[in-house]
Amino acid sequence: MSRPLVICDCDEVLLHFVGPFGDYLAAQHDLTLNLESFALSGNIRRADGTAVEPENFLxxxxxxxxxxxxxQTPSPGAADALAALAKDCDVVILTNVDDRHNTVRTNELARLGMPYRVVTNNGPKGRPVRALMDEYGATKGAFVDDLPPHHGSVKRAAPEVFRLHMVADPRLHALIPASRDADARVDDWPSALPILQAALGVTR
Ligand SMILES: [Mg+2]
Structure with missing residues (x-):
């Protein structure tokens, strides 16, 4: 019988993102990342206050x-929680970065205590979650991501997968409301672990 499958996002779930990205923009490009709303591309400003155009975001x-x-530094407790889940589950990191970043992301996560398979993706995550569930033959699954649209996409494509909405950076908590398509909203890993274990039937 196949093991439950945990499919977890990386940026702003396992690793901090807006903090290191903001530091990079300031140090390398003399730009400021404002966190007044959750729309990254419109919130990057030059020293003169003008916003960076959307086409320059990517x-x-x-x-x-x-x-x-x-x-990028790990979200507190992320490595320990995944290690606990990996005793009973298969773990895959599903991350929306270019394929060419897969190797460095895999190596960085391993360096930080998260030595798991990394799948790179572009766009909604429902289809790749469906494909992973089918590939592993998993009957139970859990999905963790910070972005609400991905929860809707996974709900449609793989409704049997338990969906946990997590936003690691406290500055974003109030900016990203709980996804209506998620089964739970928890913003830290020590709290998330027992919820995921219960949903996957692997409570120890
Ligand atoms: Mg993310």
């Missing part, structure tokens, strides 16, 4: 991932 994001992934 190059900045990829520039960060090209050179500054090692500046």
């Amino acid at each position: 190059p900045l994001l990829n520039g960060f991932f090209d050179t500054h992934m090692p500046t």
Whole structure:
């Protein structure tokens, strides 16, 4: 019988993102990342106060991932929680970064105590979650992500998967309301672990 499958996002779930990305924008591009609303591309400003145009966002994001992934630090308790889950479950990291960033992301997560398979994706996560559930032959699954649209996408494509909405950075908690498509909203790993274990039937 197959083991339950945990499918977990990386940025702002396992690793801090807005903090290191903001530091990168300031240090490398003399730009400021404001966290007054959760719309990254409109919240990057130059020293003169003008906003960086949307078409310039992706190059900045990829520039960060090209050179500054090692500046991303783990969310407290993330490695311990995944290690506990991995005793009973298969664990896959499903992350929306370019395929070329897969190796560095895999190595960085392993360096930080999270030595799991990394699947890179572009766009909604419902289809890749469905594919992973089918690939592993899993009858029970859990999905963890900070972005509400992904929970809706997974709900439609893989409704049997338990969906936990987590936003690691406290500055974003109030900016990202609980997803209506998630089964739970918890913003820290020590609290998330027993919820996931119960949902997956692996409570110890
Ligand atoms: Mg994320």
